[in-house]
Amino acid sequence: MNAPFPNSDTAGGNMTSADEPLNLLIAAPRGFCAGVDRAIEIVEKSLERYGAPVYVRHEIVHNKYVVEGLKAKGAIFVEELDEVPADAPVVFSAHGVPKSVPAEAERRNMIYLDATCPLVSKVHRQAERQIEKNRHIIFVGHEGHPEVIGTMGQVAPGQMTLVETIEDVDKLPFDSDDELAYLTQTTLSVDDTAEVIAALEWRFPNISGPKAEDICYATSNRQAAVKDLAPDCDLVLVIGAPNSSNSLRLVEVSERLGTPAKLIQRADEIEPGWLEGVKTLGLTAGASAPEVLVREVVDALGKLRPIRERTITAAEEKMVFKLPRQLTE
Numbered sequence: 067m068n069a070p071f072p073n074s075d076t077a078g079g080n081m082t083s084a085d086e087p088l089n090l091l092i093a094a095p096r097g098f099c100a101g102v103d104r105a106i107e108i109v110e111k112s113l114e115r116y117g118a119p120v121y122v123r124h125e126i127v128h129n130k131y132v133v134e135g136l137k138a139k140g141a142i143f144v145e146e147l148d149e150v151p152a153d154a155p156v157v158f159s160a161h162g163v164p165k166s167v168p169a170e171a172e173r174r175n176m177i178y179l180d181a182t183c184p185l186v187s188k189v190h191r192q193a194e195r196q197i198e199k200n201r202h203i204i205f206v207g208h209e210g211h212p213e214v215i216g217t218m219g220q221v222a223p224g225q226m227t228l229v230e231t232i233e234d235v236d237k238l239p240f241d242s243d244d245e246l247a248y249l250t251q252t253t254l255s256v257d258d259t260a261e262v263i264a265a266l267e268w269r270f271p272n273i274s275g276p277k278a279e280d281i282c283y284a285t286s287n288r289q290a291a292v293k294d295l296a297p298d299c300d301l302v303l304v305i306g307a308p309n310s311s312n313s314l315r316l317v318e319v320s321e322r323l324g325t326p327a328k329l330i331q332r333a334d335e336i337e338p339g340w341l342e343g344v345k346t347l348g349l350t351a352g353a354s355a356p357e358v359l360v361r362e363v364v365d366a367l368g369k370l371r372p373i374r375e376r377t378i379t380a381a382e383e384k385m386v387f388k389l390p391r392q393l394t395e
């Protein structure tokens with residue numbers, strides 16, 4: 067718990083006037099992670115090196131503002147490789163791709179740059195190692211998310227089974243002595259995943275798991291920061307896209323602590339009525355949302371109410387990932 071602002075309570079429901087100060091608790095860390103920074107830089111540096119257009123397979127990161135900015139610089143976003151001319155460079159998104167995608171790019175002699183986050187690539191390598199040990203992999207993740215499609219595409223069909231919930235674990239058609247391993251998506255809820263893993267370990271006592279957690283440092287830190295501030299807030303705003311897994315998890319973290327939360331992409335989505343009765347507001351941003359959008363929201367809030375701003379820091383982040391060699395040589 068953080069010390070409350072002077073003369074504030076978090077009871078909510080009281081009427082607030084437009085001149086009543088709004089206590090604003092801003093989460094740290096928030097916004098861009100090292101994997102997103104790297105992915106965006108890969109597209110920008112590719113544009114410098116190869117000239118426009120540079121194709122990007124899938125949204126490079128799940129943020130419309132970022133995607134539109136890169137489009138304006140000459141990036142063309144497509145969903146599949148067959149939409150890219152063979153002589154144009156193509157970047158694969160931070161979420162990772164099935165093995166068949168770089169294989170196809172090689173077959174067509176394309177210039178491709180892999181912006182897969184190194185922490186997602188690490189999970190891909192773990193999957194390969196488990197298959198080499200003849201283990202079937204149970205992958206904890208959200209069906210249809212590009213990272214899940216990419217990770218499941220590292221192994222042959224039938225070698226990996228996706229589970230999302232404890233109920234899915236109960237339905238798995240394996241025996242307790244089968245050779246099994248589990249891996250997880252990087253952007254899951256830390257708490258939900260711990261429960262799913264506990265259910266797996268209970269049903270399959272010999273199941274092998276990663277030495278260090280697959281949920282990435284950025285996801286864990288952003289969730290920890292919301293856990294720190296949400297109990298002191300009447301409402302939490304999360305800046306992020308509806309298809310951004312880690313942003314959706316931040317909304318859930320706050321709601322589970324009993325504090326309503328809203329996901330917004332831009333400041334113009336804020337409805338003044340939301341601040342009715344709100345004395346303390348929390349603010350954070352998913353790993354694919356740039357800081358400029360946080361400042362835009364703070365400015366918009368400042369036009370509705372006078373703001374008293376404070377940062378709540380859950381962790382310091384210093385992670386930086388290297389660019390692919392093609393862009394540094």
Ligand code: SF4
Nearest residue numbers: 099101183252282353
């Ligand atoms: S959220 Fe985590 S896994 Fe995803 S790009 Fe950022 S650091 Fe990498």
